[in-house]
Amino acid sequence: MSDDNSSLVHVRNLKKYFPITRGGIIQRHVGDVKAVDDVTFDIIRGETLGLVGETGSGKTTVGRTILHLYTPTAGQVIFNGINLTQLKENELRKMRRQMQVIFQDPYASLNPRMTVGSIISAPLEVHKIASGKEKQDMVQELLRMVGLNPDFVNRYPHEFSGGQRQRIGIARSLAVVPDLVICDEPISSLDVSIQAQIVNLLEELQDRLNLTYLFIAHDLSMVRHISDRIAVMYLGKIVELADRNEIYLHPVHPYTQALMSAVPVPDPDIAKKRQRIILEGDIPSPANPPLGCNFNTRCPFVKDNCLKEDPEYREVKSQHWAACHFVEDFI
Amino acid sequence: MENLLEIKDLRTRFDTEDGIVHAVNGISYTMGHGDLLGVVGESGCGKSVHALTIMRLIQSPPGRIESGEVWFDGRDLLKLSSDEIRQVRGHEIAMVFQDPMTSLNPVFTVGFQIVEALQLHKGMDTNQARDRAAELLTLVGISGAKQRLDDYPHQFSGGMRQRAMIAMALSCEPKLLIADEPTTALDVTIQAQIVDLVRRLQQNLGMAVMWITHDLGVVADLAEFINVMYAGFIIERGPVRLIFKETRHPYTLGLLRSLPRLDEAPGTKLVAIPGLPPDLIALPKGCPFYVRCTFRIEKCQDENPSLEPADSSQHFVACWRWQEIASRSIQ
Numbered sequence: 001m002s003d004d005n006s007s008l009v010h011v012r013n014l015k016k017y018f019p020i021t022r023g024g025i026i027q028r029h030v031g032d033v034k035a036v037d038d039v040t041f042d043i044i045r046g047e048t049l050g051l052v053g054e055t056g057s058g059k060t061t062v063g064r065t066i067l068h069l070y071t072p073t074a075g076q077v078i079f080n081g082i083n084l085t086q087l088k089e090n091e092l093r094k095m096r097r098q099m100q101v102i103f104q105d106p107y108a109s110l111n112p113r114m115t116v117g118s119i120i121s122a123p124l125e126v127h128k129i130a131s132g133k134e135k136q137d138m139v140q141e142l143l144r145m146v147g148l149n150p151d152f153v154n155r156y157p158h159e160f161s162g163g164q165r166q167r168i169g170i171a172r173s174l175a176v177v178p179d180l181v182i183c184d185e186p187i188s189s190l191d192v193s194i195q196a197q198i199v200n201l202l203e204e205l206q207d208r209l210n211l212t213y214l215f216i217a218h219d220l221s222m223v224r225h226i227s228d229r230i231a232v233m234y235l236g237k238i239v240e241l242a243d244r245n246e247i248y249l250h251p252v253h254p255y256t257q258a259l260m261s262a263v264p265v266p267d268p269d270i271a272k273k274r275q276r277i278i279l280e281g282d283i284p285s286p287a288n289p290p291l292g293c294n295f296n297t298r299c300p301f302v303k304d305n306c307l308k309e310d311p312e313y314r315e316v317k318s319q320h321w322a323a324c325h326f327v328e329d330f331i
Numbered sequence: 332m333e334n335l336l337e338i339k340d341l342r343t344r345f346d347t348e349d350g351i352v353h354a355v356n357g358i359s360y361t362m363g364h365g366d367l368l369g370v371v372g373e374s375g376c377g378k379s380v381h382a383l384t385i386m387r388l389i390q391s392p393p394g395r396i397e398s399g400e401v402w403f404d405g406r407d408l409l410k411l412s413s414d415e416i417r418q419v420r421g422h423e424i425a426m427v428f429q430d431p432m433t434s435l436n437p438v439f440t441v442g443f444q445i446v447e448a449l450q451l452h453k454g455m456d457t458n459q460a461r462d463r464a465a466e467l468l469t470l471v472g473i474s475g476a477k478q479r480l481d482d483y484p485h486q487f488s489g490g491m492r493q494r495a496m497i498a499m500a501l502s503c504e505p506k507l508l509i510a511d512e513p514t515t516a517l518d519v520t521i522q523a524q525i526v527d528l529v530r531r532l533q534q535n536l537g538m539a540v541m542w543i544t545h546d547l548g549v550v551a552d553l554a555e556f557i558n559v560m561y562a563g564f565i566i567e568r569g570p571v572r573l574i575f576k577e578t579r580h581p582y583t584l585g586l587l588r589s590l591p592r593l594d595e596a597p598g599t600k601l602v603a604i605p606g607l608p609p610d611l612i613a614l615p616k617g618c619p620f621y622v623r624c625t626f627r628i629e630k631c632q633d634e635n636p637s638l639e640p641a642d643s644s645q646h647f648v649a650c651w652r653w654q655e656i657a658s659r660s661i662q
Binding site: 054055161163191192193194195196197199200203218220221222224225244245258259261262263264265266267268269270271272278279282283 | 373374488489490491518519520521522523524527545546547548549551552571572575576585586587589590591593595597599600601602603604605607
């Protein structure tokens with residue numbers, strides 16, 4: 001992994017375990033949900049890194065642990081040269097001015113009792129960026145920037161549609177002019193025709209404000225559209241990371257191959273022709289992942305070694321990382 | 332051969348405090364025995380309500396079926412008594428819902444819930460019904476079915492619950508299976524399993540399937556015919572290939588353009604449909620897509636086009652300008 005200045009974020013051996021406890025008053029620690037289990041990657045300045053994976057693969061936890069909304073169990077997050085793991089709470093809060101998040105659910109992530117104006121101006125007040133008339137002007141400018149009428153400042157969230165609410169969420173996260181925006185499934189709850197509006201807006205804002213995105217989603221076709229590089233997660237680990245086209249055209253990990261082949265293509269001619277790999281079974285529980293390679297319960301190419309040894313996550317081609325013992329067979 | 336299902340001018344309304352919601356606005360179509368029909372549209376387009384209307388599952392009040400006929404196997408379902416329609420539901424037309432978490436009863440075992448249907452509709456005794464239930468679970472790909480009959484829904488994963496729902500729906504060998512967004516809550520690799528399963532069942536059992544979804548990718552792969560719905564109208568209908576390759580309605584065209592394509596060049600912008608769907612309480616007089624349409628002319632504002640045959644048989648479209656779209660004189 002490159003250590004040059006082009007990276008905005010270095011994530012090194014990051015782990016986040018949630019303890020499982022038993023007992024009422026005196027709790028015993030009986031195990032861990034290994035939501036994120038030793039992931040290492042960089043986010044390059046100005047890029048969009050797509051992070052995909054199925055439910056329970058740990059993609060949202062990665063995003064939140066980078067922001068230190070969850071304290072990492074182990075590993076490091078180095079943001080703009082600063083090791084976040086060593087910061088105190090008040091120092092972290094200052095850092096968060098540079099790292100913002102857009103949430104999945106535009107209904108739950110906006111306070112229904114606050115007006116749009118006060119929602120968007122809250123980060124400006126918290127970080128003491130602006131007040132009074134200046135603040136009001138900034139809020140109006142932000143609303144214009146995300147394609148909403150600036151006269152809407154005194155309205156409440158329930159007066160807006162899902163897509164418009166997502167625009168409000170975007171305006172709020174951009175109010176502090178961050179470097180990194182973690183987009184946690186920002187379009188999953190929206191209708192198809194509205195999704196395209198939001199994706200276009202995110203791309204436009206990225207160009208204008210020089211933003212870096214970590215784009216978390218499970219819709220692979222949209223992720224491929226918006227991302228420069230894509231990381232695929234499975235059961236708490238990154239199994240493959242490469243350039244968007246490389247990972248779509250030449251996936252080397254059997255899970256990525258199955259995932260790509262399962263993406264529905266809105267074209268009946270292509271859909272009829274292509275080979276689909278149907279995986280058997282479900283994703284195992286992260287509280288009790290299989291020994292060896294964590295994909296061995298569903299992998300169509302499983303061999304003896306996969307049941308014993310955890311494959312190393314390594315650079316298998318230039319700028320293409322994967323974790324599989326038999327990658328060379330798939331290249 | 333005679334049609335399995337023939338719907339004529341179906342209209343469903345909901346009386347609410349804010350006014351009358353025009354959910355389904357005079358739709359007509361037919362489905363043959365063993366057909367695989369995809370019904371596509373965004374939230375609030377009436378796709379689910381129209382299916383519930385067929386099943387007579389609209390709660391009244393506030394809902395009411397204002398007019399129309401639903402001919403199924405020689406009978407008008409809207410004229411049946413409530414006892415008669417209960418014999419049709421589950422027995423001749425079965426339905427699978429979106430959320431496998433809430434459509435199974437959490438306090439009964441999965442086996443009990445399938446057995447119940449078999450006893451009710453098929454008059455089997457408990458042992459016969461249990462054997463048949465195990466067979467059905469095996470058919471939908473649940474291994475160790477005999478043991479799993481005594482599991483509760485929470486012991487099943489999301490994909491397995493949806494399989495159990497399908498098993499239950501198949502228990503009485505229905506002539507028509509209505510699947511309302513059956514894979515929306517599931518991950519793509521699990522979705523691929525379910526799509527594969529339904530296609531196999533349709534081929535092997537010869538049952539007709541109506542697959543309701545917002546995902547054009549899924550129906551491109553699965554369906555033979557497609558109804559595209561917007562604001563309670565069918566605005567385009569035809570064989571899957573014509574809908575995708577010889578699209579005639581601006582809305583369908585807009586939906587397809589707002590999706591990222593696999594062969595797109597880097598940096599391609601999505602073409603979003605501007606604006607929002609109309610308010611179903613105050614539907615416009617003319618074409619419901621008028622305000623968002625890039626091809627609109629004055630006539631569209633005043634007169635709503637009806638669904639008429641387009642340039643090939645079986646292909647229907649509700650647009651004044653479909654000929655110009657076909658000849659690509661407008662794009």
